[in-house]
Amino acid sequence: MSAQTLSPQAETMDQAAHDRAKKRINLRENLQAGEFLLPVILIFVVITIIPFLESFVFSLTDYSGYDFSSAKFVGLENYVTMFKDPTIMAGLGFTLMYAVLTTLIVTIIALPLAVVLNKKFWGHNFARSVFFFLSIPSMALLGLVWQFIVSPLPSGAVNQFLSHFGVSAVPWLSNPDLARGCVIFIAVWATIGWHATLYIAYLQAIPSDLYEQASVDGANGWQQFIHITLPQMTPAIGVSVFMLLTSGLKVYDLPFTLIGGGPGHATYTVTQSIIVTGIGSNRYGLGSALGVVFFLCCLVLVLVQQAVTRAIEKRMA
Amino acid sequence: MGFTYKPVIASVAALALAMPLAACGSSSSSEGSSNGPVTLSFFANNTEDTYKKLVQGFQKKYPNIKIKFSTTSGAQAGYQQTLQTRISGGQLPDVFVAPPEQLGSLVKANAVKDLTNESFMSRIGDENKKESTVNGKVYSMSVTSWTNAFAYNLDLLKKAGYTKDTIPTDWDGFKTMLKKLKAAGVSEPYLEPKGGLGAPVEAWIGYDSSKSKTSIDQQITDKKTTFAKTYGKKYYAKWDELVKEGLLPKTVTGLGDDQVRSEFSSGRLAVMNSGYWDVNTFNQAKLNYTFGPIPMLKKGDTPYAPGSADSGYAISSKISGAKLKAAEKFLDYISSPAGLKAEQDGLGLIPATKNYSAKLDEHFATPYKLYLKPGHVYLNSLGWPINGRSALRAETYSQLAEVVLGQESPMQAAQNLDDKMNTLRS
Numbered sequence: 001m002s003a004q005t006l007s008p009q010a011e012t013m014d015q016a017a018h019d020r021a022k023k024r025i026n027l028r029e030n031l032q033a034g035e036f037l038l039p040v041i042l043i044f045v046v047i048t049i050i051p052f053l054e055s056f057v058f059s060l061t062d063y064s065g066y067d068f069s070s071a072k073f074v075g076l077e078n079y080v081t082m083f084k085d086p087t088i089m090a091g092l093g094f095t096l097m098y099a100v101l102t103t104l105i106v107t108i109i110a111l112p113l114a115v116v117l118n119k120k121f122w123g124h125n126f127a128r129s130v131f132f133f134l135s136i137p138s139m140a141l142l143g144l145v146w147q148f149i150v151s152p153l154p155s156g157a158v159n160q161f162l163s164h165f166g167v168s169a170v171p172w173l174s175n176p177d178l179a180r181g182c183v184i185f186i187a188v189w190a191t192i193g194w195h196a197t198l199y200i201a202y203l204q205a206i207p208s209d210l211y212e213q214a215s216v217d218g219a220n221g222w223q224q225f226i227h228i229t230l231p232q233m234t235p236a237i238g239v240s241v242f243m244l245l246t247s248g249l250k251v252y253d254l255p256f257t258l259i260g261g262g263p264g265h266a267t268y269t270v271t272q273s274i275i276v277t278g279i280g281s282n283r284y285g286l287g288s289a290l291g292v293v294f295f296l297c298c299l300v301l302v303l304v305q306q307a308v309t310r311a312i313e314k315r316m317a
Numbered sequence: 318m319g320f321t322y323k324p325v326i327a328s329v330a331a332l333a334l335a336m337p338l339a340a341c342g343s344s345s346s347s348e349g350s351s352n353g354p355v356t357l358s359f360f361a362n363n364t365e366d367t368y369k370k371l372v373q374g375f376q377k378k379y380p381n382i383k384i385k386f387s388t389t390s391g392a393q394a395g396y397q398q399t400l401q402t403r404i405s406g407g408q409l410p411d412v413f414v415a416p417p418e419q420l421g422s423l424v425k426a427n428a429v430k431d432l433t434n435e436s437f438m439s440r441i442g443d444e445n446k447k448e449s450t451v452n453g454k455v456y457s458m459s460v461t462s463w464t465n466a467f468a469y470n471l472d473l474l475k476k477a478g479y480t481k482d483t484i485p486t487d488w489d490g491f492k493t494m495l496k497k498l499k500a501a502g503v504s505e506p507y508l509e510p511k512g513g514l515g516a517p518v519e520a521w522i523g524y525d526s527s528k529s530k531t532s533i534d535q536q537i538t539d540k541k542t543t544f545a546k547t548y549g550k551k552y553y554a555k556w557d558e559l560v561k562e563g564l565l566p567k568t569v570t571g572l573g574d575d576q577v578r579s580e581f582s583s584g585r586l587a588v589m590n591s592g593y594w595d596v597n598t599f600n601q602a603k604l605n606y607t608f609g610p611i612p613m614l615k616k617g618d619t620p621y622a623p624g625s626a627d628s629g630y631a632i633s634s635k636i637s638g639a640k641l642k643a644a645e646k647f648l649d650y651i652s653s654p655a656g657l658k659a660e661q662d663g664l665g666l667i668p669a670t671k672n673y674s675a676k677l678d679e680h681f682a683t684p685y686k687l688y689l690k691p692g693h694v695y696l697n698s699l700g701w702p703i704n705g706r707s708a709l710r711a712e713t714y715s716q717l718a719e720v721v722l723g724q725e726s727p728m729q730a731a732q733n734l735d736d737k738m739n740t741l742r743s
Contacts, residue, residue: 064422064425064704065401065402065405065422066401066404066405066422066423066425066426066428067405067426067427068405070426079514081740084739084740085737086733086736086737087712087715087737113425147573147575147576148576151571151572151576152567152568152571152572153505153568153580154504155346155580155583155585169342169568171567171568171571172571173570173571173572174567174568174569174570174572174722175567175571175722176722179571204322229489229668259511259571260511260512260573261715262511262570262571262714262715262718263511263570263571263718263719263721264570264715264716264718264719264721264722265715265719266723268715275398276707276708276711277530277708278706279398279401280397280398280707281704281705281706281708281741282419282703282704283400283420283704283705
C-alpha cells in the first residue's frame with residue numbers, strides 16, 4: 001500500500017487531528033484577541049453592566065439617593081407608580097417620535113448630500129467643513145441659541161424676517177405641533193453633516209471601476225446610485241441608523257434647553273422624566289425603574305434594527 | 318520563548334482604567350492641625366465670581382484658612398442633583414449651600430451638623446430659622462430672603478393713564494389696566510415665562526393660608542383638601558381669566574425667563590413677574606420702571622408674594638477638629654455685617670438678619686416694605702412632600718401651559734396635579 005492511498009480509518013484520524021489543531025489555533029487566536037479586548041470589556045462591565053445591575057436593585061427599593069443602607073425593599077411598587085404617572089407616558093410618546101423621525105430624515109438627506117459633497121467641485125472642502133461644523137456645538141447650546149431664533153414673539157429672529165413679507169408672528173414654540181417640528185428640525189440640521197461625513201468615508205472606499213463599467217454599459221447617475229452606491233453603502237447606513245436611533249432615544253438636552261419639554265408636555269422626553277421625577281425628586285428607586293424599563297425598550301429596538309440591517313445587507317450582497 | 322507584550326499592554330490598559338475609577342472613591346476628611354493652615358471645601362449654587370468678595374473678605378480676615386470653592390453651572394435643580402451625587406459618593410463638602418427642599422433628606426442622611434446652639438445663629442431671623450428647621454433643630458444658616466414682585470414699565474403705564482402711585486392692587490383693577498394698555502397700543506402688556514406661569518397664584522394662596530393654622534398646600538399633602546377643590550375651583554380659575562380675556566397670549570407657553578426679561582428690558586413689555594435679582598439688568602437698560610405689588614384677588618386682601626428664606630449654609634457632619642472650627646468661623650463671617658454686605662453686592666440677595674439693615678436699590682422699596690419686612694411671603698412647594706417638590710412644581714407649569722393652549726380647563730389641570738400628588742405619596 002502506498003503512502004498516497006490511506007485507509008478510510010487513517011483518513012478520519014488525520015482529519016480529526018487536523019480539526020483539533022485548527023481548534024487549538026482558533027482558541028489561541030481568540031485568547032490573543034481577548035487580551036486586547038480585555039480593557040474594552042472591563043470598561044463595558046464597569047460603566048454599563050454594573051450600573052445597570054445597580055439600577056435594577058435600586059428600582060426595587062425606596063432609595064432616596066443618599067444612604068442606600070436605609071433604603072427599604074418595595075418590590076415592584078416603583079414600576080406600578082411609573083405606569084400610573086401620565087407625564088412619564090407622555091415622555092415616551094415624543095421620545096419614540098423624535099428617535100424615528102430624526103433617524104429617517106437624517107438618513108434620507110445625508111446620503112444624497114454625501115454623494116454631492118463627495119464630488120470634486122470648487123469649494124467642496126469648505127462645503128464639507130460647513131456641514132460638519134454644525135455638529136460640533138452641544139445640543140444644549142444649540143437649544144439656547146435657537147430659542148431666540150424661533151421665539152414665538154414678534155421680536156424672534158425668524159418672525160422678524162417673516163414680517164418683512166407681511167407674515168404675522170408664527171407661534172413656533174408655543175404651538176405643540178410646531179414645537180415638536182422645531183425640535184426635530186434643529187436636531188436634523190445639527191446632525192446631518194456628521195452623518196454625511198460618515199457616508200463620505202464609505203463612499204470613498206467604493207472602487208471607481210464599478211462606476212466606470214456602469215458608465216460604459218450606459219447607466220445614468222440615478223441608476224448608478226440605486227444599483228452601485230446604495231448597496232455598497234448598506235454597512236454605513238447600518239452604522240449611521242444605529243447611532244441615530246440610540247442617540248435619539250436618550251434625547252434630553254435639545255428639547256429641554258429649547259422649550260423645557262413643553263409647551264405642556266409636547267416635547268417631554270423619557271430622560272427628562274428620569275431626571276425630574278426620579279433623580280431631581282430624590283426618588284432614585286423610581287428613576288432607576290424608569291431607567292431599567294427604558295434600557296430594555298432600547299435594547300429591543302436596537303436588536304430589531306440590527307436584525308433588519310443584517311437582513312438587508314445579506315440581500316444586497 | 319520570546320517575551321510577549323500583549324498581556325503587559327492589556328494589564329497596563331486595565332490599570333489605567335482602574336486608576337481614575339479608584340479616584341472616585343470616598344476621601345477621608347483631613348482634620349488639619351490646630352495651628353497649621355486649613356483648607357475648607359465650599360460648594361455653592363452660584364458662580365465663583367459672585368462669591369469672590371465674600372471668600373476674599375474671609376481669607377483676608379483668616380489668612381490661615383483657605384477656601385476651595387466649587388459650584389455647578391446651571392439651575393438650582395442641577396445643584397441639588399450634584400450635591401446629592403457628591404453625598405452618595407462620599408464626597409461631602411465641608412461647607413455647602415443646603416436648599417430647603419433638600420434639607421430633610423440631608424438630615425435623614427446624617428450629612429449636616431446641628432447648628433441650633435451656635436453663637437452666630439442668634440443673628441438669624443425667626444422666619445429664616447423656621448425654614449432651616451427639621452425636627453426642632455436648625456441645620457442650616459439662612460441669612461437672606463427673596464421675594465417676587467411685579468416690575469412695571471412706568472413709561473408704558475403712562476400711556477394708559479397710570480402712575481407709580483395708581484398701580485392697581487387687586488385682580489380686577491389689574492385686568493382693567495392691562496386692557497387699557499392694550500387699547501393704548503401696548504401689544505404686550507403682560508407676559509409670564511413658561512417656567513413661571515400662574516405668577517400671582519402663590520400670592521393669593523399665601524394670603525388665604527395666613528388665615529388658617531396650616532397652609533393650603535400642607536392641607537393638600539395631608540389629604541384634608543385637594544388641588545381641584547382649591548387651585549382648580551378658585552385660584553387657577555381666576556388666573557385663567559387673563560387667557561380668556563385675551564390678556565395673556567398663547568405665546569407665553571414657548572417663552573423662557575430670559576426672553577420675557579429681554580422684552581421688558583427693551584421697553585416693549587409693560588408688566589412682568591420679577592425680583593431683586595433683575596435690578597442691575599433693568600438699571601443698565603436705563604428703564605423708567607418700578608417694582609410694585611402683585612395684585613391680590615380682592616381689594617383689601619393683605620399683600621403677599623411668592624418668596625421664602627434663601628437656601629442656608631450648612632456644615633458637614635463628617636468634619637471635626639481644626640476643620641470644624643474653621644467652618645464655624647466661615648459661617649460666623651458670612652452672618653457678620655461685612656459678610657452680609659459682600660453677599661448682597663456679589664449675589665444680589667437681600668440680607669434678612671437681626672444685626673444688619675440692608676440698603677436696597679430704591680426701585681425695590683415697595684416690595685421690601687410690603688413682603689419682606691412683615692414676612693408676607695409664601696412658597697407653595699414648601700407644603701408639598703419633600704421627595705417630589707421639584708417634579709410637582711414643574712408639573713404645575715406644564716398643566717398651566719395646557720390651560721393657556723386651551724387643551725385643559727383649570728379644573729382638569731388641578732385634577733391632574735392631584736393625580737401627580739398621588740404618585741408622589743405612593
